[in-house]
Amino acid sequence: MGRKKLARLDGIDDALRVGPEPGAFDLAGMDRAATPCVKDAATAAELRPLLGDELADLQERLYAEGRTDGTRSVLLVVQGLDTAGKGGIVRHVAGMMDPQGLAIRSFGVPTPEEREHDFLWRIRRALPAPGRIGVFDRSHYEDVLVARVKELVAPEVWEARYDEIVAFERDLVAAGTTIVKVALMVSRDEQYKRLAARLDRPDKLWKYNPSDVDTRLQWDEYQAAYQAVLDRTSIPEAPWYVIPADSKDYARLAVTKLLLDALRSLDLGWPTPDYDVDVEKARLAKTR
């Protein structure tokens, strides 16, 4: 069951990856209800659990490597507007793995302390240690998204940040971090439905914030800001993946698969022990 469907899923990297040349991807033209490489949302829901065992196994190998002398790590950067499903990615994709090996960090409005530093300061402090899988719910990209749209800094400041981000990520990759950047994209209609649903359910009211409507009123400006991010920061070492996210099941499957691909590319074995196994077996046997 599912082997053929899983094989088709192998095309997802090519289908969702944004090329490095400016204009390689047209955000306005994408179908946000599409399910590339998967028949439909129901199929996506059925396929994701099938990836769980391999994901958990590779995570454990990475963790084991980090516990010995490894330096490698993985960083999943999750971006998207309100209601795009970022929290669901953390819960359902990161939730498939051992929480001990995760380093989850969500980036909100900068604190006074964070504001005293360069915009990458708080990011650097939150990077995953060797062996860990870091998950950023929002990230340094907010500094060229909300900062640009809401004019929190002067244009020449955010303008310079694209190159700073590219340089920062290149260093990170060179130091052993595999970066997976996903931008979850919901349609304007779907965002409406999800915000309305939050206002209709007592158990969802806490997820709603009046600023969500303010942000929605600047839909076009945010889309332009996202387009600039895709144009200027999708480098071969750390490309962007744009995820059609009107279907939560599809988005979760897509991110799971991209993370799995990243782990597979590390060719993870098991660490060689730094002790003599036979000597230890003998020592242990004496304590029987």
Add this chain to the structure above:
Amino acid sequence: MGRKKLARLDGIDDALRVGPEPGAFDLAGMDRAATPCVKDAATAAELRPLLGDELADLQERLYAEGRTDGTRSVLLVVQGLDTAGKGGIVRHVAGMMDPQGLAIRSFGVPTPEEREHDFLWRIRRALPAPGRIGVFDRSHYEDVLVARVKELVAPEVWEARYDEIVAFERDLVAAGTTIVKVALMVSRDEQYKRLAARLDRPDKLWKYNPSDVDTRLQWDEYQAAYQAVLDRTSIPEAPWYVIPADSKDYARLAVTKLLLDALRSLDLGWPTPDYDVDVEKARLAKTR
């Protein structure tokens, strides 16, 4: 299915809790293969998933409370000798919840920076924020366990720590943290089997450390140190639970149930919004 078995499980708090009076619990006399309040290990494995939905729901309520004006949090302290199954608790019990709401921290040998401070310094820095469930894989109790057995500090130093820990935990509880302390206890034979298994499997070798045998050679000293912890730090505000851990399935179920009981005791609702729902519905409707 399982309703009767689940009802029996409600007795687990009374069955595993250590009373506050010294000598209330005899560690040497306990059966570490027992499965109190559960028929057997197979039944335990079958029951745990049945607690998942309520656990996740209450965790979300706590998280929501923390995102508004809540100050409450939960702290699960997991102690136990090597191979007792601490990592499995983190993976399988914490793994039942949304990783976003967890604050997991494992405490190893203190770093040079940590050593420059009081033994509670690193603990204070790792406490869960409001709304979070903290999980400590080892904890400040190592400072009266390994520190006592290996004579890392003078006897008068570790001797004073029991009272310091009690005072610290009382403050923590008063400030809104519900503490659940579990000591996982495996038998000497079971520890042998688990260590031998690690040395037999290439994918487990990284979990073995030669110091595990050193620790095993001091079995009696560690048991005495654990007995002292139970005698002197099982206060009514933050009692110890001693978990028979020869069955991993039983230990995981028991900890899940104790954590669930702690969350239930908080009587968690959903936060009242600090905005006017009708006003927001109208604002949103205009953006359709």
